[in-house]
Amino acid sequence: MMRFITKLLSNPLFILATLGASILFGVKFPDISQSLDPIGGYYISFLKMIVLPYLLTTITIGIASVAADPKGARYTWRIVVIYPLSMILVAALSVGACFLLPPAGNTSDGEAMAALGAIVNKESHGDQSANRLEVTLSKPKVSETQIATYPIIDRFVPSNVFESLSQGDSLKVVIFCIIFGAALARQDGAGSFSLLANMKIVQSACIEVIRWLNLLLPITLFAMVSGQVSKVGAGPLLSLAPFVTVQVLTACVLILISALIIARSARVSPIDAFVKLRETLILAVTTRSSFACIPVAARELVEKLHFNRFGTELVMPLGTTICRIGHVQYFVIGTIFVSQMYGVDLTLAHYALIIITSVAAGFASSGASGALGVVMISIVTDALHLPVEAAIALFIAVDPIIDVFRTTVLVYGNCALTAIMTPLEKDPALWTSEAPEARAA
Amino acid sequence: MFNTLKRTLTLGSLVFFALFANLSVAQTVQDADALAGPPDLLGIAERGKLVVAMTSFDNAPFYSVKDGHLEGIDVDLSEDIAAALGVEVEFDRTAETFNDVVAKVKNGEADLAVSKISRTNSRALVVAFSNPYVRLKNALMFNRLSLAQKSQGKDLGDYVREFDGNLGVIEKSSFANFAKTRFPNANIIAFKTWGEVVDATISGTVDAAYRDEFEVRRIAEDRPETSISLRTVTIGDARDAIAVAVPWNAPRLLAIVNQVIDDRATELNADDIIAMYRNSIAVEGAH
Incomplete structure (x- = not known):
């Protein structure tokens, strides 16, 4: 009986059916769906709970192994070259998409603009940011001198790793792990080896917990998807149809390219590139948390597509944290939308600036999910001196839909990048994410 | 009920009510006659x-x-x-x-x-x-694009205090006078009607319009499309007394x-x- 339930719960057809049912339920009964939404929130919280220790051990182990292994240096080079390059390519492709389909649509249409204005009024109702701000004519009496900082660089410099851990600031945690892992590799003696061995056991325990949580996915999936669907109003979606279309189509193209890359690297059919990573894809769509997808993606890449475990567990977590292609795409199209909405003509230099700053904003957005990630677009628009507060209110209104695609591009795209950087594992005995020590015993 | 009572009490009397509220009706009338109002x-x-x-x-x-x-x-x-x-x-x-x-x-x-x-x-x-x-705060309504281009990431409070762009007001209004003293560096441009001020701000002819918070926020109610192009900044320490x-x-x-x-x-x-x-x-x- 238990085995039957387990099998049913992980059956892709069952999950697809649940997905369909939950979308219908969300449309039909938005009120009940809204009240189910917290269940999904608890599930994501549980996943995040285990991902941080997973990340801490996995990246530290990965970096320590790379630093100790003479052949490991090639990963360093691949990461340094491929991550920035892929983000620039994604940005360029998104610019191209905007040339084909202007994301702001017809801005001279008064009715369409009135509909957009109404969304801004509604979204910013009662808050100060988008529509209203209060200043004083007399100078504020603040005398405290603040040291000028660079907001983007701030996000990369961890001052207290325990604070970063307790706040779930994954970018700073990853940076700490890289430094700490490199230092660990330089320690002689059996002590450092046994510390690494212990970390591997912690890591495999984390993977076990994630496996359990995955069994609960179909149950929570219903709550998450129907809740999400009920949050999107048809009005904002229609008013912002051109923007949503460009974002979704570009995401689909990127997902397709990623599938082809994975299929080629793993020597499977393009269909299998989706099917074998289905748990990752479903998790990305339902949780919209790239962070929560990392362990499942790494496991599926190793167990089902047979990529080298060592490489996968280094590249996949690192890439999902740093190489934010989903956000880069979002920022580029969003910024071009803003410029078109305000009738600002962009020159070639402007496009170059959009591409560069979107990549930088992508770096800065790591660890910021949902609406917080959307707000990071101001890094790009500020560089171009474009007004963004009204646009952010619009973006947030349709984000429940776009977030799904942004997360999927980020996670699935990083599966493709992992596939490029990691060799296939020839030894079938290593097609597993169990701890090697556990097997040896 | 209370209003009717009050009206009856003060009917024919010109002396204000509060002073005599504790006196009888007859006495109130009598006193009023004595004072002749x-x-x-x-x-x-x-x-x-x-x-x-x-x-x-x-x-x-x-x-x-x-x-x-x-x-x-x-x-x-x-x-x-x-x-x-x-x-x-x-x-x-x-x-x-x-x-x-x-x-x-x-x-x-x-x-x-x-x-x-x-x-x-x-x-x-x-x-x-x-x-x-009623007391209403003063408010500026900025053209969002010109605000982003001219403030260049500067603190908005500082930008408003040192505002030196074109400021639209209704001619001969109270705000035309306030503008001169509160924004001495601004180039003040007067228009015949508020509608013209708003249109000039939307088109970017002026960088901001200046009036009270209610009138400024009313624009977004009447013309929602302006929420895209205009941004309200209220001024906490400048009030208009109605x-x-x-x-x-x-x-x-x-x-x-x-x-x-x-x-x-x-x-x-x-x-x-x-x-x-x-x-x-x-x-x-x-x-």
């Missing part, structure tokens, strides 16, 4: 009505005609004042501008002006003002107006007024 109230008492001047155009939610009758904040206040005097209220809506409304009081053509009048120094030279019954204009030589009338205003427990702010405005628009739309 303050001269500034006699005219009103003889006419049996209080003439209140308002602009000829509606100004919801302060005063507007709905379903054939006039209503709003200013209408309620005028009726309360008339009730305190024990007379009927009559609205004179022939004045074309706010300055004309004030002129009517100055020339003795109206007893009061209750017409969302801003208390200004130049008006205070010719009429007396009551205590404010008050009743009273003839300079009517101290008793002024005292009664102030007393009516003071006795109202609620003080309206811009949020309340916007909510009332939204209501009045919604009801109008339904008809």
Whole structure:
């Protein structure tokens, strides 16, 4: 009986059916769906709970192994070259998409603009940011001198790793792990080896917990998807149809390219590139948390597509944290939308600036999910001196839909990048994410 | 019930109610006769009505005609004042501008002006003002694009304090005067109507428009598309006082107006007024 339930719960057809049912339920009964939404929130919280220790051990182990292994240096080079390059390519492709389909649509249409204005009024109702701000004519009496900082660089410099851990600031945690892992590799003696061995056991325990949580996915999936669907109003979606279309189509193209890359690297059919990573894809769509997808993606890449475990567990977590292609795409199209909405003509230099700053904003957005990630677009628009507060209110209104695609591009795209950087594992005995020590015993 | 009682008590009496509230009706009437009433109230008492001047155009939610009758904040206040005097209220809506409304009081053509009048120094030279019954913060409405391009990431507070762009105002309005003292570096451009100021801000001819918080926020209610191109910045420490204009030589009338205003427990702010405005628009739309 238990085995039957387990099998049913992980059956892709069952999950697809649940997905369909939950979308219908969300449309039909938005009120009940809204009240189910917290269940999904608890599930994501549980996943995040285990991902941080997973990340801490996995990246530290990965970096320590790379630093100790003479052949490991090639990963360093691949990461340094491929991550920035892929983000620039994604940005360029998104610019191209905007040339084909202007994301702001017809801005001279008064009715369409009135509909957009109404969304801004509604979204910013009662808050100060988008529509209203209060200043004083007399100078504020603040005398405290603040040291000028660079907001983007701030996000990369961890001052207290325990604070970063307790706040779930994954970018700073990853940076700490890289430094700490490199230092660990330089320690002689059996002590450092046994510390690494212990970390591997912690890591495999984390993977076990994630496996359990995955069994609960179909149950929570219903709550998450129907809740999400009920949050999107048809009005904002229609008013912002051109923007949503460009974002979704570009995401689909990127997902397709990623599938082809994975299929080629793993020597499977393009269909299998989706099917074998289905748990990752479903998790990305339902949780919209790239962070929560990392362990499942790494496991599926190793167990089902047979990529080298060592490489996968280094590249996949690192890439999902740093190489934010989903956000880069979002920022580029969003910024071009803003410029078109305000009738600002962009020159070639402007496009170059959009591409560069979107990549930088992508770096800065790591660890910021949902609406917080959307707000990071101001890094790009500020560089171009474009007004963004009204646009952010619009973006947030349709984000429940776009977030799904942004997360999927980020996670699935990083599966493709992992596939490029990691060799296939020839030894079938290593097609597993169990701890090697556990097997040896 | 209480209102009726009050009206009965003060009927025929010109002496204000509060001083004599503890006396019997007969005594009140007798005392009033003895005093013969303050001269500034006699005219009103003889006419049996209080003439209140308002602009000829509606100004919801302060005063507007709905379903054939006039209503709003200013209408309620005028009726309360008339009730305190024990007379009927009559609205004179022939004045074309706010300055004309004030002129009517100055020339003795109206007893009061209750017409969302801003208390200004130049008006205070010719009429007396009551205590404010509404206070509205000043507000700037920026063209978002020019704000982003000119402020260049500077702190918005600093940018507003040192504002040196083109500032649109209504000509000869109270804000045309405030603008000169509050934004000395700005290039002030005056327009005939508020509509022209708004259009100039949308097109970018001026970088910002200057008026009170209610009028500025009303734009977003009336024309939602402007929320994309315009951004409101309220100024916390510059207020506009809306008050009743009273003839300079009517101290008793002024005292009664102030007393009516003071006795109202609620003080309206811009949020309340916007909510009332939204209501009045919604009801109008339904008809």
